[in-house]
Amino acid sequence: MAVARVVHTADRTLTGRQLASLLTPPPEGRFGYRELARAVREALLDGRVALRLRLPAERELATVLAVSRTTVTGAYDLLRESGYAHSRRGAGTWTALPDGQAPTSLGAFHDDAGATVDLALAAPEAPAEEFSAALAAAAAELPRYTGTQGYHPYGLPALRAAVAARYTARGLPTLPEQILVTTGAQQALSLVLAMLGRPGDRVLAENPSYTNALDAMRGRMLRVTPVPVTETGWDTGLVDAALRQTAPRLAYLIPDFHNPTGHLMPQEQRRDLARCARATGTWLVVDETLTDIALDVPVPPPFAATAAGGDGEQIVSVGSLSKSCWGGLRVGWVRAASRVVTELARVRITADLSGSVLDQLVAVALMDRLDVILPRRVEELRLRRDALVTALARHVPEWRWTVPPGGMCLWVDLGRPVASSLAARALRHGVRVEGGARFGVDPGTHEHRLRLPYTLPEDVYEPAAERLAAALDGAPGGFGHPALPDWVA
Numbered sequence: 242m243a244v245a246r247v248v249h250t251a252d253r254t255l256t257g258r259q260l261a262s263l264l265t266p267p268p269e270g271r272f273g274y275r276e277l278a279r280a281v282r283e284a285l286l287d288g289r290v291a292l293r294l295r296l297p298a299e300r301e302l303a304t305v306l307a308v309s310r311t312t313v314t315g316a317y318d319l320l321r322e323s324g325y326a327h328s329r330r331g332a333g334t335w336t337a338l339p340d341g342q343a344p345t346s347l348g349a350f351h352d353d354a355g356a357t358v359d360l361a362l363a364a365p366e367a368p369a370e371e372f373s374a375a376l377a378a379a380a381a382e383l384p385r386y387t388g389t390q391g392y393h394p395y396g397l398p399a400l401r402a403a404v405a406a407r408y409t410a411r412g413l414p415t416l417p418e419q420i421l422v423t424t425g426a427q428q429a430l431s432l433v434l435a436m437l438g439r440p441g442d443r444v445l446a447e448n449p450s451y452t453n454a455l456d457a458m459r460g461r462m463l464r465v466t467p468v469p470v471t472e473t474g475w476d477t478g479l480v481d482a483a484l485r486q487t488a489p490r491l492a493y494l495i496p497d498f499h500n501p502t503g504h505l506m507p508q509e510q511r512r513d514l515a516r517c518a519r520a521t522g523t524w525l526v527v528d529e530t531l532t533d534i535a536l537d538v539p540v541p542p543p544f545a546a547t548a549a550g551g552d553g554e555q556i557v558s559v560g561s562l563s564k565s566c567w568g569g570l571r572v573g574w575v576r577a578a579s580r581v582v583t584e585l586a587r588v589r590i591t592a593d594l595s596g597s598v599l600d601q602l603v604a605v606a607l608m609d610r611l612d613v614i615l616p617r618r619v620e621e622l623r624l625r626r627d628a629l630v631t632a633l634a635r636h637v638p639e640w641r642w643t644v645p646p647g648g649m650c651l652w653v654d655l656g657r658p659v660a661s662s663l664a665a666r667a668l669r670h671g672v673r674v675e676g677g678a679r680f681g682v683d684p685g686t687h688e689h690r691l692r693l694p695y696t697l698p699e700d701v702y703e704p705a706a707e708r709l710a711a712a713l714d715g716a717p718g719g720f721g722h723p724a725l726p727d728w729v730a
Contacts, residue, residue: 257305274315292683363694367567375606396422426561426573443489449680467682503645515548632706658688
């Protein structure tokens with residue numbers, strides 16, 4: 242029965258050329274059946290190939306790879322034998338995983354203030370001097386509001402105007418009526434999903450992606466269609482094909498210093514995706530919470546500013562002050578057409594009549610100081626990133642990563658799918674880390690990855706990397722990992 246459910250719920254097919262473009266060829270350049278099976282398995286675990294996806298017909302793939310059909314047949318047999326594929330007569334061969342672990346949602350949040358180094362949360366501390374000044378400014382303004390009822394479902398007018406002015410200054414003309422202030426970006430996303438999505442609707446999401454966003458989609462009972470974000474970033478052709486094949490109701494993107502990979506989407510790709518989404522009637526929900534964390538490149542313009550003509554009408558942008566200022570200040574926003582903002586406010590008041598007036602006044606004061614806060618924040622994170630990279634290179638030189646041009650994390654390749662086991666052992670060594678599986682659309686994928694934030698003080702990373710190395714070396718007999726059966730056809 243489980244196999245039948247996998248087959249019936251899938252509705253996407255990889256062509257031979259699409260699959261070939263996602264596979265890492267063997268050193269000798271030509272696939273044997275074992276090498277082909279291993280390449281497909283690694284692409285599946287890495288999230289390049291999604292679960293419940295129909296693989297190309299054997300003859301088609303053999304033609305594209307210039308191998309015999311027998312080679313492809315043997316590879317598919319190995320994948321089925323090891324649990325990485327299922328077949329049903331007349332329905333083809335579909336990707337799968339041997340285990341069905343369910344993703345968790347609260348594993349990264351702890352109140353432990355002891356000796357454990359927490360490398361699970363990508364969030365910096367507040368800028369002390371500017372935050373104190375903002376608190377004083379907010380306290381001085383607060384008496385103007387205490388004589389009122391204090392409810393502002395759309396957000397304080399002053400804060401809506403400040404957010405709108407910042408979008409305008411960055412190249413996207415925006416009115417205050419196009420801004421809805423929310424309790425952080427997570428509430429903003431949840432409101433958008435609640436308004437635009439219905440249970441069973443398709444939503445396209447990057448794979449990997451921000452774990453709390455994926456949990457919000459699952460909580461709304463949306464069906465997630467994954468598109469891979471690989472070492473080289475986004476494949477516009479694959480995203481375009483996914484949009485046209487599945488016609489999702491909405492698509493969730495993190496184009497600016499993508500969480501967790503750190504990639505920055507090129508401007509031309511943004512225009513292409515906006516145009517394709519418009520053609521398929523798909524709403525684009527663009528998470529721009531990391532936009533200001535540009536470490537090695539200029540701050541990118543808003544995604545909607547790159548859309549041509551009417552292509553921007555179905556773009557909803559989400560942002561917050563959590564990364565640029567402080568996560569403890571629960572202030573975020575949605576930027577959209579004014580009619581969309583009105584509908585979102587109606588959804589919002591069913592669960593949350595208004596955000597805190599005091600917090601929003603602090604946010605107004607902080608936004609007035611962003612020209613001072615952001616350069617210091619960027620320089621601070623750049624130094625912390627360098628400290629983490631140096632420590633990892635010294636203690637775990639076999640690990641690999643690409644230094645991102647912005648954002649707050651390294652997406653580390655461990656070289657083998659042991660992230661969950663390593664995370665469990667690392668905690669016993671006094672380091673909390675998150676394995677890549679937490680960021681996968683499908684549970685069990687990205688097991689060879691760790692997301693390591695560089696948001697803690699620089700002196701933390703040397704001992705943290707040393708503890709990670711100890712956890713890695715201390716595993717008796719090494720780490721187990723999914724393996725193909727050792728047999729020859």
